[in-house]
Amino acid sequence: MKRPLAVVAALAVLAVAGCGERQQVSEYKRGKYQGKPDTQSWGNAPLTYESQKWTPGDRTSWETQIRARQMGQHEDKRIYQ
Amino acid sequence: MARMKFLCDAERCIECNGCVTACKNENEVPWGVNRRRVVTINDGVVGAEKSISVACMHCSDAPCMAVCPVDCFYKTDDGVVLHDKDLCIGCGYCFYACPFGAPQFPQAGAFGLRGKMDKCTFCAGGPEADRSAAEFEKYGRNRLSEGKLPACAEMCSTKALLGGDGDVVADIYRERVLRRGKGSEVWGWGTAYGPGTPGARPPAAPQGRKS
Numbered sequence: 001m002k003r004p005l006a007v008v009a010a011l012a013v014l015a016v017a018g019c020g021e022r023q024q025v026s027e028y029k030r031g032k033y034q035g036k037p038d039t040q041s042w043g044n045a046p047l048t049y050e051s052q053k054w055t056p057g058d059r060t061s062w063e064t065q066i067r068a069r070q071m072g073q074h075e076d077k078r079i080y081q
Numbered sequence: 082m083a084r085m086k087f088l089c090d091a092e093r094c095i096e097c098n099g100c101v102t103a104c105k106n107e108n109e110v111p112w113g114v115n116r117r118r119v120v121t122i123n124d125g126v127v128g129a130e131k132s133i134s135v136a137c138m139h140c141s142d143a144p145c146m147a148v149c150p151v152d153c154f155y156k157t158d159d160g161v162v163l164h165d166k167d168l169c170i171g172c173g174y175c176f177y178a179c180p181f182g183a184p185q186f187p188q189a190g191a192f193g194l195r196g197k198m199d200k201c202t203f204c205a206g207g208p209e210a211d212r213s214a215a216e217f218e219k220y221g222r223n224r225l226s227e228g229k230l231p232a233c234a235e236m237c238s239t240k241a242l243l244g245g246d247g248d249v250v251a252d253i254y255r256e257r258v259l260r261r262g263k264g265s266e267v268w269g270w271g272t273a274y275g276p277g278t279p280g281a282r283p284p285a286a287p288q289g290r291k292s
Contacts, residue, residue, distance in 0.1 A: 026156040033155040036165045038208045040158060041225040052228030059158075063083060065228045070245035073234065074253045076260070 084160035093241035100233035107232035108221025137183035137201035145175035
């Protein structure tokens with residue numbers, strides 16, 4: 001009798017074990033991150049007088065722009081071209 | 082999904098404090114607040130001196146977010162940890178929780194009143210409208226919204242400080258470590274000014290030696 005009870009109790013503990021975990025992946029809901037209002041970086045248009053190019057609202061094109069910028073930190077890629 | 086991170090190469094950092102200056106200038110950080118600083122160990126010991134530039138590391142599981150009593154922190158899609166100064170009460174819990182000493186508190190007045198927390202934003206601003214005057218005044222420049230990387234990393238003269246997507250930055254660093262030798266070639270003339278001859282290739286990685 002005690003053994004099934006112990007098993008049920010253990011399962012119950014396991015079932016709620018994840019409830020204390022904080023959500024690690026941020027979600028953008030209705031213009032807010034975790035309740036705090038903010039805009040996404042790719043939602044803005046590029047500055048008109050500079051060379052950056054991406055489509056406002058298109059995350060992939062913005063990430064392509066940022067990736068190109070990141071590779072500027074790589075001397076082998078920047079110098080030996 | 083991009084995870085924005087900083088990485089500082091201790092072999093290259095020359096303790097010039099250019100990153101600190103760039104951050105202060107770009108974000109107009111007030112006197113007494115250093116969002117970024119350079120830490121040196123074995124200062125003055127020949128061959129053993131190492132420096133590293135430290136700021137908010139934008140932790141994946143940030144302890145500052147966990148301890149904040151008013152829950153003023155948030156994390157963006159890019160993994161940048163930001164905070165809302167309108168919610169911050171300046172209690173200082175985040176300062177004690179942070180292993181890097183990133184949260185800073187402006188002090189003013191005769192008794193050193195503690196103001197709202199200020200920290201590195203990865204040049205991503207804050208909750209106010211992007212590129213607005215209100216955002217600049219509270220959090221500094223929003224370079225990510227301009228398609229740029231943080232000023233500290235982009236202006237680092239020896240490229241010791243790298244900033245950007247963690248995977249990309251790690252790849253750059255890995256390739257560098259595999260290729261480089263020791264001493265002046267780590268950040269020498271060729272690195273700074275190029276090979277001099279058109280079409281030259283970067284020096285090959287030394288065989289049988291790990292840097």
